[in-house]
Amino acid sequence: QKEVEQNSGPLSVPEGAIASLNCTYSDRGSQSFFWYRQYSGKSPELIMSIYSNGDKEDGRFTAQLNKASQYVSLLIRDSQPSDSATYLCAVRYNFNKFYFGSGTKLNVKP
Amino acid sequence: DAGVIQSPRHEVTEMGQEVTLRCKPISGHNSLFWYRQTMMRGLELLIYFNNNVPIDDSGMPEDRFSAKMPNASFSTLKIQPSEPRDSAVYFCASSSQGGRETQYFGPGTRLLVL
Numbered sequence: 001q002k003e004v005e006q007n008s009g010p011l012s013v014p015e016g017a018i019a020s021l022n023c024t025y026s027d028r029g030s031q032s033f034f035w036y037r038q039y040s041g042k043s044p045e046l047i048m049s050i051y052s053n054g055d056k057e058d059g060r061f062t063a064q065l066n067k068a069s070q071y072v073s074l075l076i077r078d079s080q081p082s083d084s085a086t087y088l089c090a091v092r093y094n095f096n097k098f099y100f101g102s103g104t105k106l107n108v109k110p
Numbered sequence: 111d112a113g114v115i116q117s118p119r120h121e122v123t124e125m126g127q128e129v130t131l132r133c134k135p136i137s138g139h140n141s142l143f144w145y146r147q148t149m150m151r152g153l154e155l156l157i158y159f160n161n162n163v164p165i166d167d168s169g170m171p172e173d174r175f176s177a178k179m180p181n182a183s184f185s186t187l188k189i190q191p192s193e194p195r196d197s198a199v200y201f202c203a204s205s206s207q208g209g210r211e212t213q214y215f216g217p218g219t220r221l222l223v224l
Contacts, residue, residue, distance in 0.1 A: 102152040
């Protein structure tokens with residue numbers, strides 16, 4: 001069974017702070033890694049993808065991947081109340097199969 | 111591009127009735143996924159298709175659930191007979207099979223079985 005683990009939270013941070021979200025996965029055969037954001041009552045939307053070890057930055061978001069330790073993280077700088085949502089980590093394996101974590105709920109307090 | 115289209119957006123039905131959910135993937139995508147999301151169990155993969163062929167249906171909860179993809183632009187998920195524990199949000203997603211393409215989700219169908 002391929003597993004993707006996330007802390008369910010909620011993670012509370014003050015506005016303007018850095019939010020750090022973490023995800024671990026069980027299978028070293030994982031190929032691609034994604035972070036989705038899901039607002040209450042909405043569908044998941046892709047915010048970041050990462051494929052190689054290291055950091056990938058996009059605006060206020062930075063994804064970090066460490067394949068040796070089998071974890072992927074998402075940093076959100078200058079957190080805004082509009083970032084309050086559930087963040088889902090997803091891992092893609094062979095044959096185009098995706099596994100999702102249960103999500104971390106983030107609350108950004110004004 | 112219109113994105114993934116799902117219908118209906120909301121469905122309320124009575125226990126024992128047949129429910130059919132519909133999905134149109136993004137044009138050009140050759141993989142289609144059906145998920146179910148509940149507070150208790152999170153996002154669960156039910157079944158996925160590559161090139162209209164079911165590849166993995168191990169997530170389908172029981173024989174009451176069936177899914178078809180008769181062509182590249184249409185898929186259905188059917189529940190017969192429906193039960194109150196089937197109440198959930200059902201998402202359809204599509205992606206390209208090759209490369210590093212991710213999945214794109216439809217808006218979901220919110221199902222309530224009374």
